[in-house]
Amino acid sequence: MSSIRAELSGDTEQLLGRLKQLSSFDRAGVLNAIAEGLRTSTMERFSREQSPEGVKWAPSVRAGDSGGKTLTQTAALKNSIRAKSDDSGAAVGTNDIRAATHQFGDTRTIRAKNSKYLTFQIGGKWVRKASVTIHIPARPFLGISQEDQEEIRELLEEAIEE
Numbered sequence: 001m002s003s004i005r006a007e008l009s010g011d012t013e014q015l016l017g018r019l020k021q022l023s024s025f026d027r028a029g030v031l032n033a034i035a036e037g038l039r040t041s042t043m044e045r046f047s048r049e050q051s052p053e054g055v056k057w058a059p060s061v062r063a064g065d066s067g068g069k070t071l072t073q074t075a076a077l078k079n080s081i082r083a084k085s086d087d088s089g090a091a092v093g094t095n096d097i098r099a100a101t102h103q104f105g106d107t108r109t110i111r112a113k114n115s116k117y118l119t120f121q122i123g124g125k126w127v128r129k130a131s132v133t134i135h136i137p138a139r140p141f142l143g144i145s146q147e148d149q150e151e152i153r154e155l156l157e158e159a160i161e162e
Contacts, residue, residue, distance in 0.1 A: 012153060028087040030159045034152050035083035035090035041148050042092055045141045046071060046078040052143030071102060071139060093142060105138030 049057045049070050060070040071077055080096040093099075110132050112118045117128040144152075 012149065012156065025159060028085065030155060031085040031087065031090040032083075033155055035085040035092060037151055037155070038090070038092040038144065038148055039081055039083035041145060041151075042081050042141060043078055046075075051140040052145040052148070053140075054145070055140075057139040058137040071141070077102065077141075099142075101136055102139045103142055104140075106136045107133060108136070109133045 045052070046069070049059075051057065057070050062068065062073060063070045077094065077096050077098060080094040080099075081092065082094065084091045110118065112130060117130055118132060119126060119128050120132075121127070
């Protein structure tokens with residue numbers, strides 16, 4: 001799993017505290033439902049192209065050129081999202097090496113390896129440079145949205161009522 005972490009706080013913490021007091025409560029089952037719900041909402045962000053806060057991602061150059069969607073050329077990143085849970089907690093993440101770059105953004109310098117210059121095309125014109133610095137904007141996909149928090153709260157309340 002990626003090193004990205006999200007925590008619940010507020011009313012949810014109080015509900016979890018109350019749940020600890022219930023001896024017949026199926027913590028593992030509820031946490032599994034929470035993890036799967038978070039995995040589903042994370043994967044849906046790729047279709048909506050937005051962060052957990054509802055902010056639209058900056059479109060990628062490839063998506064702009066081809067009319068496709070940002071972060072979904074092969075769907076490998078989306079399909080790498082996994083949920084894990086047990087009676088002590090729930091986690092949603094990915095072990096895809098590109099995840100942190102897309103979640104947080106990055107600035108990188110690319111240098112020619114096998115020749116003196118990089119040769120590439122921009123806007124139909126060929127360009128030669130020894131190195132190029134690129135900025136990859138943050139496109140957060142992992143996290144807990146307001147809608148996720150409400151769903152978690154509902155799951156916990158239902159579990160307490162049973």
